[in-house]
Amino acid sequence: MNDSLNSISSLLKTMDSILIFPHINMDGDAMGSSTALCLALRKMGKKTFVMLNEPIPKNLDFLECGCSTYDENILDDVQLSLQIDSCGMNRIYGREVAWERGRIKGCIDHHASGINDIKYNFYRTEPKTAATGEIIYKIIKLLGVEISLEIANCIFAAITTDTGNFQHTNTTRNTHEIVAELYDVEGFDSKTISALIYDRQSKEAIKMESDVLANLEFYSEGKIATGEITQELLKKNGCSMNESEGIIQRIMSIDGVEVGCLFKEKDQKVIMVSLRSKHHTNTAAVAAKFGGGGHLRASGCTMNMNLQEAKEKIIPQLIIAVEK
Template identity: 50%
Template sequence: MTNNTYKEIALKLHGYDKVLIFPHVNMDGDCLGSSAALCHALRGFGKEAYVLADDVTPRNLDFLESGVVTRDYDVFDEYDLAILVDCGSKSRIGERAAVFDRARENAVIDHHGVSENDTEFNFGIIEPSSAATAELIYLIASEMGAEVTLRIAQCIFAAISTDTGSFQHSNTTARTHKIVSEIYEVPGFDGNKIAQLLYNRKSLGAIQLEGRVISEMETFSGGRIIMSAVTQAHLIETGTLMNESDGIIQKLMSIDGVEIACVLKETDDKTVRASLRAKSYANVARVAKSFGGGGHIRAAGLTFEGTICEAKAEIAKALEAELVRSNDEK
């Protein structure tokens, strides 16, 4: 797909009346925040628009639903436009793909460089250099002439904050800070309030889960790689959901000397999802891609068919090889 400009996308969006927005499964802050912000912008122009989700929204992101999320697959009998947000393939939206296909036309707005290339789009943009998909949503909304309301500001800020690790990740740019500085000019916006909602509402069980997972971490390559796992047993013991483990990888990354962190998440006894992060020079997207996953150079993910033990052995081996390769490329 050839990328459209922000202005071209803005002009096209004005031409549709009924729009469904599709975030990826296992919604994160950028995914949900970007989707909600776009939906609010479209509604501001009188469009009928919804964000169609099917999984449980993580506790710390529940405020981002902001009255625009539906789980009704039949919210429209027929509709004009389906938009994939923060993902570039129908394979990332699960059973909602059938609803996506009902649209007259479709589009994509994403910042992930790796895509399965299995979905044809009428228009859109995939911009890997963007720190968050929310940056693209903000720039497109601006080209549309949308009013940046308080709700849009909150959604954009939350999306950028979470996808940049509170502006710590290497994907953070001058443009990132410029957009956020403009968000702070929106009447009533309170960045501290959003930060508290995002980062300081963990359940007691989530803290207990974090302790278990961190206490069971393993190191490889002289401490430069660190790995741990969240099992179904952990979730039962602590009374938590898998999405309450999302911040653990950042704790692992904060350890001095660690270049790569990996958290394995046991979906069932035959399926494991892996989150990968790199601090400064390793390319974890290459590792993810080798297992059929994808993402960014410093943040990626994959799904492994097998047990936790099998995943740990194979992924650790691949990460060690990547560390050697990345060192040679420095």
């Protein structure tokens, strides 16, 4: 059962050494929420780090704030291992050893899938909340820590990215109220943070995006659009996969598209699939068929096969889901 924010913040007050785990293929919410909480806990005098095993995407580099580490032995003793915006073992892939060091295990997330993978000592998942950043903001308030400019920037980054810059249907009054409060923090300027996140794409990434868009495939009379990023395409454009952020939003901006699907070829045998929907299609249910998960309107899965096989498996399922 979900623990209350009050009981979680009370517990956090008693913890002295904490490792924080954002989900793999980190995004603005995972990194922003993790760093915001790390900064708040450090202000309380706690030894806290954000445990990573992959580089931070360039447009999110300002969310590092001296918090992250790649050294699983950085703390002599780990009282608490805490997943943030992340739930289940497959979301912390590659960091299992560090995760197991925590004597207590917790999870704060707005994804519900994966909650039964791990025997958490406490957890809170709020599937209706737009961003984990909203939950973390409330916890920081309950901890009694003042929201610094760095924390405000992290919370704003978390919320703007997970709401598609306040365009997704998950955006609520609560979302805007929390962001409104951030303006009370001295020096806070949302435009500065938006520009850091959205206006620093490389020429190469823009060219790659245009290649992907030029080769979209459409199914179900244009209700489904699929794009693909192969290793060959990355090589041709001189890009890395983490520069593909934003392409799925471009696909979703097409008139008439209900479901967007982006195939990312990690290698010949591993395809990462991102799914989005606009109105009625449950993409989480489709992702779950292939061991993935997420939200109704935004989900993903990893398929251990080549690109052609992945397409042959998932596209028919999308066609069924979109016609429901």
